[in-house]
Amino acid sequence: MRTLVLLSLFSFVVKFGLMVQISDLWQFLLFLFPLLATMQLLKLQMPKFAALWGQLIVFMGSFIAVTNPPVYDFADFLNDNLAKIVGVALAWLAFAILRPGSDARKSRRHIRALRRDFVDQLSRHPTLSESEFESLTYHHVSQLSNSQDALARRWLLRWGVVLLNCSHVVWQLRDWESRSDPLSRVRDNCISLLRGVMSERGVQQKSLAATLEELQRICDSLARHHQPAARELAAIVWRLYCSLSQLEQAPPQGTQAS
Structure with missing residues (x-):
């Protein structure tokens, strides 16, 4: 925007003053070449404003261009x-409103x-x-x-790994079959305990703590059972406990990684 304003003022002075x-063309070239050389030198000597000088040099031609024969109409020039x-202002405004999401926002959306x-x-x-x-x-x-x-990429990867591990154990538990109705009810109870642990907004830490405590109790009880099927179920419940315990490290809601 600053470049366009400067070029508009400069082109007004050049067109209507010079x-x-x-x-004759040679008179205009006698003015143009030293001007371009000076602007290029200023670009090299002022690295902080190198981008501005580069834009001035590139876009100057479109602002001082004239027709053949030349027409110097101030109203047309102004319009x-x-x-x-x-x-350019409208394009900048549209980009500001519809700007592409940063990697941090993309990470939160995928999480x-x-x-x-x-x-x-x-x-x-x-x-x-x-x-x-x-x-x-x-x-x-x-x-x-x-x-x-790196932070956004790392948190997305962490969430993906933890939730994928939990999902695998849940499916193992869901696919586990037993001829014992009491053990089947224990399995169904373990799955039902998980439904309040997670929401789209994040981990429900109170519900997670209660679920982990109950899973620990069930696992200890099954491990002491005399049936091999019960001890097999205890091993799956223990893997589920270990997978879910990783969610205790989930960041609070409202943070970058949540």
């Missing part, structure tokens, strides 16, 4: 320059999607199968594989 008095400034899909995995009838959820998790994690924001 070019109206020039009738043309205002159109250029307003057009929320992972949590939403994980909540679905804990329902009685999940929409996604185990393999579909695994593929979707890999897809979300890969979206920031080339990100320069």
